[in-house]
Amino acid sequence: MKQLDVRVPMGLLFLCLGAILIVYGVISDSSIYAQHSLGQNVNLRWGIVFALFGALMLWLSRLSAKT
Numbered sequence: 001m002k003q004l005d006v007r008v009p010m011g012l013l014f015l016c017l018g019a020i021l022i023v024y025g026v027i028s029d030s031s032i033y034a035q036h037s038l039g040q041n042v043n044l045r046w047g048i049v050f051a052l053f054g055a056l057m058l059w060l061s062r063l064s065a066k067t
Contacts, residue, residue, distance in 0.1 A: 005061045005064065007057040007058070007064075008058065008061050010054075011053075011054045011055070011058035011061065012058070013054065014050045014051070014053050014054030014057065015051055015054030015055060017047075018046075018047045018048065018050030018051030018052070018053070018054055019047070019051060021043045021046055021050060022051060023047075024043050024047070025041050025042075025043035025045075026044065028041075028043065
């Protein structure tokens with residue numbers, strides 16, 4: 001019986017959360033960021049970080065499955 005690698009669900013979770021944050025960061029009003037977060041779109045930035053981390057976890061699980 002093959003066991004599930006923990007990187008697969010973790011990667012999917014971070015990839016989905018990152019995609020949600022990216023979409024929200026792109027469609028949200030930019031005046032919100034000018035007032036609160038020093039003019040930086042933190043949702044977009046952290047969405048990209050989350051999505052990259054999720055993609056890295058999925059890639060690493062694929063890499064280990066091939067060996």
